[in-house]
Amino acid sequence: MKLLKLVPDNTNIDFMRVRNIALVLSILVTIASLSLVAVKGLNLGIDFVGGQVVRATFAQPVNIEDLRGRINALEVGEASIQDFGDSRTYQVRLPSPPGDPAASARIIGQVRGTLEKNYPGVKVGAGEAVSGKVSGELARDGLLAISLAMLGIAIYIWFRFEWQFGVGALVTLFHDVSMVLGFFALTQLQVDLNIVAAFLAIVGYSLNDTVVIYDRIRENLRKYRKMQMLQMLNLSLNETLSRTIVTSGSIMLALAMLLIFGPDVIFGLTIAILLGTFVGTYSSIYISAPILVWLGVRPDSFLKAEDKAPAVAGGDGAVV
């Protein structure tokens, strides 16, 4: 049987030739993403801003204005009502009342009660209420988790490789995360706790990819001491290209299946990871590698201590 080879043997693509173009492109898109976030903002779910959401499926199609009227009659805030295509399934979202932390949870009961009283046969599928107090904490914890994950990983890479690699990884991560943030600002898809999980998955995967390439660069730096840096990066990228494509391909394949056949509830989560995988693959080639040149990594960066200074005895070979 002839085996599939997505990437032919012995490729020799000159990735580094376009590194400046790629860099300018990346900077532009990053700026665009961040400005989008600043201008349009993110559609933050109740997890982060507080409030309550009730999803209900009605026995008969209902008039959205009637529904709005009934909810507004409760005088619990301006309701935002969203339908799910078939005019029988609606999501009602209400803002968090200020002050009383228990009010959110009470309001959701009122809304549920009103729906059940006025629309016989209604099925209230899911309801969530998050008080302003908790939502603030959730937002803080989410940010903290993402930032600490980025930092922790960068420090680990600094220890295992060299400081330049740690910086490279951090910049790459920043790039990937801003890109996905920009996507959420653009599409106004709701950002909830699930999306924090997605961001952390992106951070993990993007790093995974970068580390595999860094690992090969380190290996080649030790092997070919006379080779020019750019040539060496190209060699390393070409050597790992097949793996990069196969792995990213299989992950994206799996995620695409989840996107198509999976439940609606995790649509945002899945699409974020899918996009992150794609961006992460791009950035590990065009950002994390060339940044090493700019940060001055040279073939002798990985020389063992005793090779660098044979006079100093007792080095255990640790790279410092």
Next chain:
Amino acid sequence: MFDPPKWKIWTIFLAIALGVAFAIPSFFPRSEVATWPKFAPRTQIAYGLDLAGGSQLLLEADLADATRQRLAAMEDSVSQELRREPRIQAGDISVANGQLSFMLRDPTQLDAAVERVRTLTQGVGLTGTRTWNVSTQDGNRVIMVPTPEGNAQAVKEAMTVARDVVRRRIDPSGTREVTVINQGSNRILVQVPGIDDPEALKRLIGQTARLEFKLVDQRADPAQVAQGRAPAGSQVLPMADGQGNIAVQRRVMVSGEQIASAQQTFDQQTGAPNITIRFDSAGAKRFGRTTTENVGKPFAIILDNKVLSAPNINEPILGGTATISGGFTVETANELAISLSSGKLPVKLDPIEERTVSPDLGKDSIQSGLIASAIAIFAVMFFMVITYGRFGWYANLGLVINALLILGIMGIFGSALTLPGIAGFVLTIGAAVDANVLINERIREEQRRGRKILDAIETGYKEASTAIFDANITNVIAAALMWYFGSGPVRGFAIVLLIGIVTSVFTAVNFTRLLVALWVRKNRPRELHI
């Protein structure tokens, strides 16, 4: 590497056999697993609320209320302590601005009084910091201030009691799979699968259920009571049905602590739902004495500072049981009965977060999630085989074992599978092949460089392992932070990811290496399609 020691082979297979054995029960219904023989593993993967349907509440203790209650309790203890022989005459006992103070009639007793009330305060933990600070003022006034350490300890104790009370209220029979855990210093997380009406849950938990029996103050002037004023030694309380106020004596005749059990019953004449409570022996004695001494007078039944009813005592009640009526429905009477027999909450709890998923929605999600996962796995497996042939099959075998191991380990730890968990599962499947891809690509590479088959395989496994290690450690860091800082869905995702990383490295590196080694040893292949 092609001649692995026997112990290694056995260890690997044993680990896999164990993992798979613990995964198997998850594929059968719970009722069936319960009938399995004792030695068989019965660990089942639990579904999170988003999948199983149910309600989740996050409750927060009202700390201001807790402090108030603590001061009030100390006020009682202090007045009791001072009344002990030899008596110390004190007046103007008051609780204000978070402190308790009283004045002594006889200033020479100041030291004795301080000594006396100090016995009511205790040391906290190892540092021995006291729960209250006692100081004096103007030579005749004693001031007691709760210390932060003391408050913290009081909250800690109250939260532990509150957790047990909440558990008893939700699950009087102890059969449902409810989760009630303390979170942080002042929160309780409640998860009840299968219930999609959180209102009943909130009513059940929301009642402090402090039951008191007090005599109605008949001297009180109705006009003054309506304005909220009561004679000395009495207080004005609202009626539970909202029909005005009533004045009752401050002294508690019998309290809820003396209840042995409570049950929802029906009134024999009217058929209306009510609650029959049975007192413990001390309670029965006090109740009997009080009713004997006050025949013909009205007796107020007070719940959480609202008067449920104030019936006249027609005759002494000596049997140790009493009936509470007050416009209940069967449901509310039942809830109150449960609340009363589970004891009163030591601190008021407010729901600050609430999530509900109807069981139907959960069922749909499980189904489409599982289908999508299965399709994703098959797609990746197919991809592996057409890319790496025999080595792809090995990777796939590792993938299946990996999936079973994840299920098994989640079963052992009792961690619940959530919707984001399914996404984490799929991501792990995708990432799990990465290790094999790294190895296989490396073998291809080494072959291209002209190495012999065995040499290429050996070098491939060896050289790929540093990259696999580094890449996975970074993922472990991300997942661990996610688990530590995350909550709810983030945790569900992180736990699957963490387990998945460990099992995937194990299956991708150790297990497939073993399969390759056994194959090579048996067949001595002359050529290698990879």
